[in-house]
Amino acid sequence: MDRRKFLRYGMTAGATMAAMRLNPDFFFSSAFAQEARPLTILSAENITGNWDPMAHTTLSQFNIEGFIMGFLTRSPMMPDNPDEVVYELATSITQLDPFKLEIKLREGVTFHDGEPFSAKDVKATFEYGAQPERARQVYPGFADTFEVTTPDDFTVIVDTTKGGYGAGMFVFLASYLPIMSAKDIEAGPNGPLSQRLNGTGPFRFKEQAGNDTLMTAFEGYFRGAPKVPGVNFSFVGDSTTRMLSLLNGQADVIERLEPEQVTTLESEAGIVLNRAVSVENKYLWFRCSKPPFDNPLVRKAVCHAIDRSVIMEVMGTAGEPSSNFVSPIKFGYIDLENYPEYNPEECQRLLAEAGYPGGEGLPDLEYITSTGFYPKTKEYGEVITAMLQEQGFPVTLNVMEVAAWNERLYDRPGGGPGHMIDCGWTSASPEPDLVLRTHFHSTSKRICGIEDPEIDAALDEERDAPSIEARRTSLQTNLMPMLADKVPAYSLFTSVLMHGVRADVKDLFIYPDGTMDAASAVRG
């Protein structure tokens, strides 16, 4: 064979293979076809690769679960009625005594795999979710601190006598916990639970195709089949790309708008903006298990060095001022009188008292933040760094892409990396312990690593309060002021979730944690 024949045959083979890849749809169908297509939602965060709802604390995956899974109740958490509870799989929740809760369940509900929903699923979910090794373990105590019984197929009794805390704790948790099928749980954590989502919600999990989670309408949904044929939930890392997709109609909903994007989208006729004060606060977390932030005086000095009004200017429409460790729409919120505010003199006094006058003697401090997920973290990180340096803190800002930051986020033996780290925390429930106990009790201490018997005792006291009102009092007069005094983390502000939505998408409800109810959504 000579080289010309070799080339000729090679090119013929290449052309044949290329022709097989040609997509003839391009010549006939429009890429902008609108009719009867699924809702397309673009997310700023990736998922975990494990569908077990109890195996992660990742917001984008919570959002996907919001479409597929059923919940005993839902909490709309509107600012004018933050304690409102809407019954979903439960029809009533009654406190029989301080340690007993009766939950009556809806009949005639089925899971997407055809299994009927009943009390055994709630019992299995409660017990599985309270295992200590589950990342989303959010209960007031582990599984050995409460007992779940099922007198009949549609009644569940939660008894917390063994744990010594009030059963009322489960009221707000009911809207946070996706109810899984007992059959799936029986197969163990390596079974179907990790391979796909199976719930009672309006949309059925179809498949994960690359970064796209594809869901189809569940015809058997107990509130009636959804009007849109499905939901495509996709991870798109770049915020400009997400905005362009919304503008050209490829996406119906995008999340985590930057303040500048809000200005652009406000002038677009075909776009509506959804602004909601969220359940997420943004925090400056101190690594409390190692010097110098094992000393509360130094932590408090940092807080007094930060002028939060400047941060609010940077955040623009994406932030809301708050002075507590939980969002204003969480149960028990008050503006704390002793919340540390900008006060350079007090900062210097505390530094001197801690043995670091003017910051002298402090080690080099690393402040870690991320870019690309939360709005404006780099920008306000630079502001905070400058303010701290002004007061004599030898601090360096380390801005990381999301994966590297995520790698360094959590506490570990000996203290997490760096000395301070930026992160938000959110949960689809008014329950304040989903933040407070998760982060400040010595059995959990996710990021700050604090171990403080006084804080533990205050957390246990509010958890064990005999009534809702007693609990509110305990939170507002004991735990929260104590946290403001010891500041294991400094809550900077409450996030405002900004979603861009195509104007032709109607009746889509967005919860303050970013999850959505598309059961009634229509394209009009």
Add this chain to the structure above:
Amino acid sequence: MFIARFLARRLLQGALIVFLVSAVIFTLLRVVPGDPVRLMAGGMAPEALIEQIAEEMGLRDPIYQQFGRYVWGIVQGDLGQSFVRPASGAAVGGASFDDNTRSERAEVWDLIAQTAPMTVQLALLSMLFALIIAVPIGVWGGLRPGRFPDKLALYLSSIFVSLPNFWLGIVLALLLSVKLKLLPAIGYGGFAYTILPAIVLAIEIAPFIIRTLTVSVAGVMRENFIDIAAVRGLTRNQIIFRHALRNSSVPLLNLLGVQFSMLLGGVLVIEFIFDYPGLGLLTINAVMQRDFPLIQGIAIVTAAAFVLINIVVDLCATAIDPRLEY
């Protein structure tokens, strides 16, 4: 026999290049900061568990031992498994450290095989668009050196080369997709999704083709055989299309080979902006997630592609100009 000798020699050289590239990439990845086990195990994992997993995976062995195992795997056609991606190919992160329920990990080869055709499609279309833009301008400029067409070619090249591709991508998406609704811009749902990113890449490549063509056509047109062709009675069109362009095409061919190879490995920004699910987007995510096996696999595959494309280019060049010897 020429073809067999040529192929054997060049493929052996290529194998050596790929080996060196993989050795460099493998070593560099292991000395840069960022522990992949921390990402795999999750942020809350204690150091002891991190070390245990790292030991089990052989990540604490000397680099030459790890590299030896890796090369042995490649020889057997095994590029390994992604550290973090499940078989669905989704970009993932943030699971808990002691999570023994994570889905099956994706094979690196499968991830590359899924995304490489997308990038090849994008690269081919970009080359086509670039040629459509550049050939008329470059040839016209080369036929009239020092005059308006030549200056036009120079100015257009300067403008094209000065446009940052991320900016041009956003502007064209706004214009052609958002305002005029002519083309889809984001993601991939069919061949139409390739057009807009291909246009941006074509504008990026076109200046090099224009300048190469202008210079080579102008050079060939000064050769004696062109003057003699006119004496032989050939028309101007015959001279240009049968003789001048053919002789000018050898440097262009080499350039196209290099540009195509660059496109296969270097469309990171464009694929990220357009969320185009090709090798570039895969590479960005792999780098951000410290997904060593995936980064290595992509590097080896693109290096091999670079070698093969250059062999094909050299073959084409010898076919066009039999005087060339490689």
